[in-house]
Amino acid sequence: MDIQATGLLSEMQAMRSELQPLAAPNTAVPQQDFAALLSQAVNSVNGLQKSTDDLRTRFELGDDSVSLESVMISAQKSSLAFDATVQVRNKVVEAYKTIMNMPV
Structure with missing residues (x-):
């Protein structure tokens, strides 16, 4: 398993631990500011x-420590994150x- 995949795994586990309190409705969930989140x-x-962008630039300049696989994985991660952000914005x-269309 390469370093970026390990980082992604740990990031996903951290997100899961943040969501665990939401799954149990009887536990008290600390309030967070939506704008800050x-x-x-x-x-x-x-x-x-x-x-x-940094990885792409380093790869294009011939940096031997950057592989094509790491560039492509990073590009997919950022693309998925951007798409998810756009979907959240659309839902909001x-x-x-x-x-605003509800009758008062």
């Missing part, structure tokens, strides 16, 4: 894209429109 997610996606906009 959204900002953190966008910054994470931005970091993934910058990392991918859809929910906002639904709320």
Whole structure:
């Protein structure tokens, strides 16, 4: 297993541990600021894209420590993260429109 796959696995396990309290409705869930959570997610996606750009540049310049596989995996991770962010944005906009169209 390569280093990036291990990092992805640990990132997924961390996300799972964050979601565990949501699965048990009887436990008290600490309140989080939605804007801060959204900002953190966008910054994470931005970091993934910058990392991918850096890896692509290093690969194109002939850096032997960067393999094509690592570049492609990084590109797919950043693409998936961006697509997920767009889907979340679409759902938030859809929910906002639904709320605004409710009769008062």
